[in-house]
Amino acid sequence: MTGFNFRNALMMAGALTVLAACNPDAEPSGSEIIAQAPASSPAASVGETPGTVTPTPMTVPQDILDMHESMLVMDTHLDTPAYFHTPDYNFSVRQTFEQDGTHVDLPRMKEGGLDGGFWVIFTAQGPLDDASYVAARNQALLRQMSIRELAAKYGDEVELAFTADDAERIAGEGKRVVYQSMENAYPLGTDVSLAETFYQGGLRMISPAHFRNNQFADSATDVSGESYGGLSPLGEELVRKANELGMVLDGSHASDETVYDMIELSTTPIILSHTGVDGVYDHFRNIPDELLTAIAEDGGVIQINAFGGYLEALEPSAERQQAMADLEEQFGGSYYDLDEATREEYSAAREEIDAQYPAPRSSFEKFMEHLLYALDLVGPDHVGMGADWDGGGGVDGMTDITFLPKVTAALLEAGYSEEDIEKFWSGNMLRLLRQAEEARTSEMQSPNVLN
Numbered sequence: 001m002t003g004f005n006f007r008n009a010l011m012m013a014g015a016l017t018v019l020a021a022c023n024p025d026a027e028p029s030g031s032e033i034i035a036q037a038p039a040s041s042p043a044a045s046v047g048e049t050p051g052t053v054t055p056t057p058m059t060v061p062q063d064i065l066d067m068h069e070s071m072l073v074m075d076t077h078l079d080t081p082a083y084f085h086t087p088d089y090n091f092s093v094r095q096t097f098e099q100d101g102t103h104v105d106l107p108r109m110k111e112g113g114l115d116g117g118f119w120v121i122f123t124a125q126g127p128l129d130d131a132s133y134v135a136a137r138n139q140a141l142l143r144q145m146s147i148r149e150l151a152a153k154y155g156d157e158v159e160l161a162f163t164a165d166d167a168e169r170i171a172g173e174g175k176r177v178v179y180q181s182m183e184n185a186y187p188l189g190t191d192v193s194l195a196e197t198f199y200q201g202g203l204r205m206i207s208p209a210h211f212r213n214n215q216f217a218d219s220a221t222d223v224s225g226e227s228y229g230g231l232s233p234l235g236e237e238l239v240r241k242a243n244e245l246g247m248v249l250d251g252s253h254a255s256d257e258t259v260y261d262m263i264e265l266s267t268t269p270i271i272l273s274h275t276g277v278d279g280v281y282d283h284f285r286n287i288p289d290e291l292l293t294a295i296a297e298d299g300g301v302i303q304i305n306a307f308g309g310y311l312e313a314l315e316p317s318a319e320r321q322q323a324m325a326d327l328e329e330q331f332g333g334s335y336y337d338l339d340e341a342t343r344e345e346y347s348a349a350r351e352e353i354d355a356q357y358p359a360p361r362s363s364f365e366k367f368m369e370h371l372l373y374a375l376d377l378v379g380p381d382h383v384g385m386g387a388d389w390d391g392g393g394g395v396d397g398m399t400d401i402t403f404l405p406k407v408t409a410a411l412l413e414a415g416y417s418e419e420d421i422e423k424f425w426s427g428n429m430l431r432l433l434r435q436a437e438e439a440r441t442s443e444m445q446s447p448n449v450l451n
């Protein structure tokens with residue numbers, strides 16, 4: 001099959017076609033999934049020509065590559081499970097971003113020294129009614145199932161992780177580490193006890209909201225403004241439930257007030273699993289110094305995002321701006337104003353625009369600016385990596401996970417020690433997970449049914 005494009009496949013699957021009018025300064029419908037996708041449709045088909053891909057150029061010296069390889073390297077926001085239900089995604093085949101728009105597969109994990117991380121159960125925000133909650137719940141359960149199926153299918157190479165200690169053990173056996181997180185707690189509906197079911201399936205991190213306010217919390221990017229001024233009463237229940245179970249609470253996408261509420265209410269430190277800093281680029285999805293400092297003082301961690309539109313103001317070409325304006329006019333509103341069928345149409349039209357008038361891209365240097373700024377502000381115990389791979393992350397100079405050794409090299413060059421860099425890659429996020437485990441009051445377990 002030629003002309004295959006993962007974004008199309010995602011849309012077919014009804015998954016992750018998130019678009020949001022987050023920022024009046026940004027494009028009318030920026031998406032963490034779509035805005036940074038490849039410039040044009042690939043000519044090669046997925047899985048057909050694995051031997052003919054161009055090797056990734058890497059200029060990191062061998063001794064730094066060796067150091068990077070020796071470390072436990074994790075990322076807290078791998079959106080790759082969004083592809084698992086698409087018929088052409090093959091985790092074991094090496095692809096390139098240029099070829100199909102993906103960032104993560106098993107060969108590239110080995111190449112980039114990525115041992116694993118949190119694999120995301122993502123749900124786009126929908127209406128706050130019972131039928132939509134049920135639909136979202138079902139989709140999220142299937143997504144969790146697909147993550148477990150990956151671990152089962154590639155059992156020699158991949159293993160589900162349930163505790164902080166699991167990471168080192170699994171990586172020590174030469175396997176990739178699969179923790180699970182939920183981006184947007186919307187699928188839980190109005191009954192937070194459903195979190196127990198996801199916990200049993202392996203869920204260890206959860207964020208209350210995504211692009212819009214929902215039943216749990218205010219989002220950082222809801223154009224209608226605040227609904228609650230932070231967490232809703234149900235959101236407070238969610239925080240208590242996460243603490244009870246021993247899940248890490250993730251404040252990415254939440255409004256600042258929601259994050260403050262989370263810090264105050266949670267018995268353990270919170271994480272921002274994929275977020276940048278206002279100090280480099282003031283954007284709703286990034287975090288102000290004061291709040292980041294509060295998170296760090298509470299023991300929490302920011303994991304730096306590599307999503308171009310949040311790293312810097314990227315000016316789209318005049319043609320693209322016009323095309324986007326026409327799209328809004330044609331559909332009479334944004335993605336969120338449309339019903340399911342029209343959303344697919346909208347997304348297809350949007351994809352054509354992306355192919356014809358590519359979105360501008362950010363750079364590795366700009367990503368490092370955010371990272372070093374955060375390190376400067378809160379220190380190496382409070383910063384890690386959550387680049388939003390397969391969710392819109394990736395920049396020029398770091399187009400996929402094979403480039404991760406460059407981050408290690410850049411941190412060394414900036415004067416950080418090997419010990420600091422290990423904390424950045426995994427030490428900090430595992431510390432938070434361990435704290436969540438130690439503070440948990442539930443006896444509930446996650447049986448690995450294959451053992």
Ligand SMILES: [Zn+2]
Nearest residue numbers: 032183253274
């Ligand atoms: Zn996100």
